Amino acid sequence: MIRVLLTDDHPVVRFGLRTILEAQEDLTVVGECGSGEEAIELATSLTPDVVLMDLKMPGMDGATATAEIITRTPSRVVVLTTFDTDGDILRAIEAGATAYLLKDAPSDELVEAVRAAARGETVLASPVATKLVSAVQRPGLSAREAEVLGFVARGLSNIAISHELNVSEATVKSHLLHVFAKLDVNDRTAAVTVALRRGWLPQLP
Structure with missing residues (x-):
């Protein structure tokens, strides 16, 4: 029997996932929660075979929680999210997620992804795999640097970006300084312009 922990901040989503999984003879849901902090606590105490993990939740995000769970337990993490940006994908994979x-x-x-993850196999949705290959092959900015610059491109301030990523404002500034150095620019606008021109950021709508 494959034991699964559900992590999503929407109870209706958790109910739907539980219904789908427990309809299978070889799957059982051993717990559920709505935050990254709770996911770490429950994964540590329950040691499920697989943790289904949302990425965007109040408090600690799913990628950070994934890294902690992978460090503390033998559980596999399957990311299940609405987000498929390069930054989200790379952060989750770098954190140790087995599937996305x-x-x-x-x-x-x-269901098949949960079974595969329990066996230790990597599973990526087709559009996610395409983005991941493209991102890995793209030179230049790190995943986090590209993510920070993506928020800059959307008009967010450093403090707003720090809240989005759950890091300090000083960390955001440090990432931007690295971006400026790599792009040989001196300000945020120029960084976004050059990165877009080089194809290191998706074109904004």
Whole structure:
């Protein structure tokens, strides 16, 4: 029996996931929670085979929680999210996630991903795999630097970015200084312009 922990801040989503998984004879849900902090606590105490992890939640985000769970337990983490940006994907994979699926994935795909993850196999949704290959092959900015610059491109201030990423404002400034150095620019606007021109950031709508 594959034991699964559900982590999502929406109770309705958790209910749907539980219904799908427990309809399978070889899967059982041993716990559920709505935050990264709770996920770490429950994963440590329950040691499930697989943790289904949302990325964007109040407090600690899913990627940070994933890294902690991978460090503390033998559990595998399957990211299930609506987000498929390069930064989100790379952070989750770098944190140690075994699989990365989007929430619009068919239920049978989700079930098979949980089974594969329990076996230690990597599973990536097709659009996610394409983005990941592209991001890994792209030179220049690190995943976090690109993520910070992406927020800059959307008009967020340093303090707003720090809140989005749950890091200090000083850390955001440090990432931006590295970005400026790599792009040979002196300000935020120039950094975004050059990064877009080089294809290191997605074109903004």
